[in-house]
Amino acid sequence: MITLDRPGVETTIREAALDAGSDGCLVCSSAYGPSKLPGLKCCTECGFITADMALSDDELSALYGEDYFHGNEYRNYVSEEVSLKDNFRRRLRTLHELIPDLRERRVFEIGCAYGFFLDEVKGDVAAASGIDISADATRYARDVKHVDAITGNYSDYVTPPGIGFVAMWDTIEHLPRPDLFIEKAAQDIDKGGYIAVTTGDIASLNARMRGKHWRMIHPPTHLHYFSVDTLSKLLDRHGFDVVHVSHPGNARDLRSILHFVLDLRLGWGGLYRRIAGWRIFNMSLSMNLFDIMFIVARRRDT
Ligand SMILES: [Zn+2]
DSSP states (O other), rough: OOOOOOOOHHHHHHHHTTTTOOSSSSOOOOOOOOSSSSTTEEEETOOOEOOOOOOOHHHHHHHHHHIIIIIISOOOGGGGGHHHHHHHHHHHHHHHOOOOOGGGGGEEEESSSSSSHHHHGGGSSSEEEEEOOOHHHHHHHTTTTTEEEESGGGGGGOOSSEEEEEEEETGGGGOOOHHHHHHHHHHHHHEEEEEEEEETTTTTTHHHGGGGGGGTTTTTTEEEEOOOOHHHHEEEHHHHHHEEEEEEEEEEEHHHHHHIIIIIIIIIIHHHHHHOOOGGGGOOEEOOOSEEEEEEEEEOOO
């Protein structure tokens, strides 16, 4: 969730894509108007906020290369396995309470990255597989974590039948057309099946206080800024009933927080590199700014 707005691939893509967006709100199909947040648009009807950019598969692959997980968005995603899995375990506890037969369901993850969630859940459900556009990440998931991770775009993927649960962890904000992904998920999930989504909540107190400086606002990697209301509307439009909404905390290792603050925000990379090896920064810290939402929805039977 931490990014570096550096010149290079992101800037090139931003310039190419800024005026190439869709022409209607992807939540309610109404027109976009200006937003109070510079560079973003806001739906005149439902209030959905978006960068409204169109990105090709090639542009997406360029964005989510190895650099994304090692220095751009994440200091080193692989070294954060412990804290990431801690977050997944906490979400799974909530999911087991909501879905008593989760253990009997086939699980599919959209945006599975390095396979840490699949690794956490695979022994505990009927089957677990996932897809991600990052070839580097999915190779690691297969070779090192030994999970069923496919390289590709979910839009073109023929999902195996019998999926009873779909996870989209911190993924929906990255997708050029999340409405099409939710529409496809509704077709792929069995009736009575579930989808779980985490993403930033732009209507949260912290997001409203931070305004344009909210840490989640950074197109073109984050393209869309949902609220509980707009994400619930999108899910409802595609046949889902929301059954759970919460704003859980997230664990991050202290070294990553230090990297974000010193190197990326303050530009003090020299200081960061001098002290990053200190053992105290091996600790992980659980933070909750109540601006990341966790929504679970059930596919309607009809
Ligand atoms: Zn709208």
